[in-house]
Amino acid sequence: MALDEAARAWVARWVRLAEGDLAMARLGLDSEQFDVYELVGFHAQQAVEKFIKAFLARSAVDFQDQHDIDYLQGVVRKVDSELASKIDPAASLNRYAVGTRYPGRYAPVTRDQAQAAVLLAEQVRADILPLLADAPRPRDSLRERLRQQRGTR
Helix, strand or coil: CCCHHHHHHHHHHHHHHHHHHHHHHHHHHHHHCCCCCHHHHHHHHHHHHHHHHHHHHHHHCCCCCCCCCHHHHHHHHCCCCCCCCHHHHHHHHHHHHHHHHHHCCCCCCHHHHHHHHHHHHHHHHHHHHHHCCCCCCCCCCCCHCCCCCCCCC
């Protein structure tokens, strides 16, 4: 289904926000001074949520104001059961959406758990982005543009 310009822009906005959350999660993992892995998990969950919403927006499916990955995956299943099965493991990231952000509700998130959360988010990204083929790709991040200017990748 071809998208009109407004729909393409809406999908691109979701992708841009998802990429931003994923970048924040990666920065948290890459930093030697940062050890608040709950926030890495949170940003990984947010990235997955937004990549799924980009897919649903691309598919012209209403997803309401929902933030639960299980719910969103159920909506995806109505459109693309194969994709829903691929992204099934990402539902485990729901715990990072709220619970781990309140001290004492869960054990602290370890670096290994945070790294696993980022890997799940990256897999969802890899599964969804090809399905958004005619939606415009977000511009490279500032970090990526600086790397390109310096000739490093």
